[in-house]
Amino acid sequence: MSLPVHLVESLAGVVVGSVVEVTGDEAHHAVAVRRLREGEHVVLTDGRGTSVTGEVASTGKRLFTVRVVSVDVSERPHPxxxxxxxxxxxxxxxxxxxxxxxxxxxxxxxxxxxxxxxxxxxxxxxxxxxxxxxxxxxxxxxxxxxxxxxxxxxxxxxxxxxxxxxxxxxxxxxxxxxxxxxxxxxxxxxxxxxxxxxxxxxxxxxxxxxxxxxxxxxxxxxxxxxxxxxxxxxxxxxxxxxxxxx
Structure with a gap:
């Protein structure tokens, strides 16, 4: 089964082991609607070529954090x-x-x-x-x-x-x-x-x-x-x- 994907503002400088915080409506949907829980794996993307896979480290009312286990950088497709x-x-x-x-x-x-x-x-x-x-x-x-x-x-x-x-x-x-x-x-x-x-x-x-x-x-x-x-x-x-x- 494919992992859920969530959009973040930036993944600049993120490496394996980094902790990325997701907030706002994106986090609210994940935590309150999808019932995201600690220990689950998700994919985060900045929509500009960088995606990371990681484990949910913590959740809150309108936020959750992800500890990065892999980073993927894709070139913009052509044409x-x-x-x-x-x-x-x-x-x-x-x-x-x-x-x-x-x-x-x-x-x-x-x-x-x-x-x-x-x-x-x-x-x-x-x-x-x-x-x-x-x-x-x-x-x-x-x-x-x-x-x-x-x-x-x-x-x-x-x-x-x-x-x-x-x-x-x-x-x-x-x-x-x-x-x-x-x-x-x-x-x-x-x-x-x-x-x-x-x-x-x-x-x-x-x-x-x-x-x-x-x-x-x-x-x-x-x-x-x-x-x-x-x-x-x-x-x-x-x-x-x-x-x-x-």
């Missing part, structure tokens, strides 16, 4: 995958973030596309972004990732041009495209960007802007997928052709 996810309606945004995190995406960019049904403004924008970030953290722990994905603030279409330009390969998923995703050459390193449109589709103006920045318009297949699932299917198809899934 790095960014998914630009147009805002879906309802809770499909959290679903998209969850599965994208589980499949190994490194950065998720929420996008206010012209035809997005959902709208993030004011206080709702802050709450929605926080919910996406929390979903990514929990999915990252569940999938035992040493590197957790970044969920950026809401992007406009104009700001996406910079995201596309910095990529070694950028693709826009579109049901009317003639070029299949499977025919592309996938870079072994660098950054890959996948743009997923909203339920209403990407507008011609948005498509022209993204293509002008260097994105390729591609299709997955004959079937039309939901915006909340198209990204994870595309990323899986790309990762299967890299050393990350070798």
């Amino acid at each position: 790095a995958i960014t998914v630009v996810q147009a805002l879906p309606k309802g809770d499909r945004g959290e679903l998209a973030v969850e599965v994208l995190t589980e499949v190994g995406v490194d950065r998720i960019v929420p996008w206010a596309a012209s035809r997005s049904v959902a709208v993030w403004k004011g206080e709702r924008a802050a709450k929605s972004l926080a919910k996406w970030q929390a979903t990514a953290r929990e999915a990252g722990k569940q999938s035992r990732r040493s590197w957790l994905p970044t969920v950026t603030p809401l992007a406009t279409t104009d700001s996406l041009t910079d995201v596309v330009r910095e990529a070694d390969l950028a693709v826009v998923l579109h049901e009317d495209a003639t070029a299949p995703l499977s025919a592309l050459d996938v870079p072994a390193s660098g950054r890959i960007v996948v743009v997923v449109g909203p339920e209403g589709g990407i507008t011609p103006d948005e498509l022209a802007l993204l293509e002008g920045a260097g994105a390729l318009t591609v299709r997955l297949g004959d079937e039309v997928l939901r915006t909340s699932t198209a990204g994870v299917v595309a990323v899986a198809a790309l990762l299967s052709r890299t050393e990350r899934w070798a």
